Amino acid sequence: MQWRTLGNTPFLPPLYWRAALKRKISGSRLPEQGLRCRVNVNPQHVAAYRTVCGFADSPILPATYPHILAFGLQMQLLTDKAFPFPLLGLIHLSNRIRIHRPLGAISDLTLSVHTQNLKPHAKGATFDLVTRIEDALGLLWEAESRMLCRGVKLEGEAADDTLPAPSQVSELTHWKAPADIGRRYARVSGDYNPIHLSALTAKLFGFPQAIAHGLWNKARTLAALTEHLHAANIDIQVEFKKPVRLPSEVRLYASAAGSSGELLLKGTGDIEHMVGTWRPIA
Template identity: 60%
Template sequence: MNRPWLDLHSTDTRASLYLRAASKRKITGSSLPAAGLRCFIRVQPGNLAAYRKLCHFTDNGRLPGTYPHVMAFTLQLQLLTAHDFPFPLLGLVHLHNRIEALRPLGGIDGLRFSVHADNLQPHAKGGTFDLVTEAEDGLGLLWRETSRMLVRGLQLDGQPAEPANTPAHPLPEATRWYADSDIGRRYARVCGDYNPIHLSVASAKVFGFPRAIAHGMWSAAMALAALGTHVPASKYVFEVDFHKPVRLPSEVILSASEPGPAGELRLDGHAGLLHMAGRWAVR
């Protein structure tokens, strides 16, 4: 597809984008806009240091594999809150995330990001689409992320896809951590995702959650950081499916395959509650 692009000198402010998101509560169409957004975004060293500390990444001179998601977050917001985007931002549910690191993420001052929406498909609870984010440096494509988003209540023709498979065999425990009651607010301050379902009991209840829940991308980042040398430094794919949300506060247990070119992981709560399942592989 010869996709049209809108090149931006800078993104709009997050405050203005959230105001735009709050004003849209209904589905206004059933097709995705063809155009995408592009913008050059610089690394903010203070924000990067805060992200490493929050998600337990070591400072090895490379960007954490999940950090370009943070860099591109405002550009993603701008696409998802544009006047021609048919779905309300506050109703979207993040089902799946796939990250591809094509080369080592070292020596980076800034990246040229592109964001577009694609692959609208029926789902048992509505419809899904892929939010595709790519980052380029002077040598070309460096990093790609595909986030599958659920639009509840969307009616599309066709048969829903089969649900994702989870590891069928036991995996050894790698580590566990405690997601405390304010992790949603601390992640939001670093990463800019102020979805009310993550911030407090009161704001989460407005959207039908009995307690605030952890950001899925915080759980994914914590898992990637904890796996360390399990996952190669570059030329890898790391993907996760989000299942039951992590209610705050709670303890979670990360289990994973042994280090190698491919493996599986899962994040469980107590009493058999599956929060996240995923896999990694050399690309």
């Protein structure tokens, strides 16, 4: 892996323009290149993120917040000329977070992103977008977001690595996903994908309504599970099923609080939106 170190986090508007212009697949190999930079945590921005995602005030950062710190670096990586797939149209299939130490009293961090694990899929090919955050003591937090690019042709059999349906869960709580949550989440995350912003822009990409960001669904779920989850040495994995159309109401089912458990997010008509697990890091 070759690493390129940036002086600061990328400026997003040119990257959106670059993403809009690239609409075709240009290859079938991932580049052997990663990006790194230093980042600082802004308490006012964290507070705005907590409000949008339902997290209570705490000295510990929300488990999903490092994704927000990484978004610009991820955009730069996925819109680079060396990256073979168009960013618009990628589908976020699953997300896994591992928190090695508590995310408290941290400000100056080193962030890195790269891609790996390109595999055939029944509808194209998948790869992992890997994000890591380190402080002076070493690895603090890491995540893999599995992405699908339709239409890529790869040799080999498609593996079935979907999570099993949760079995020992009961209804914990419910909440509304309002019509404007895509725009509100975009303002704190930087992710202005048109499918999340309004019915009008979502229809341009084949969706009848706007859909909630997958990472907002995960963040809102983890906010509701705060009392269930340890602050460190925890591996939280979710798989995104049917999208949450906006506006709508969802119900969260979960195991009892403990070091390991399962979760399930359902919508109207028992539509499964997200399944997941949490457990100690192996």
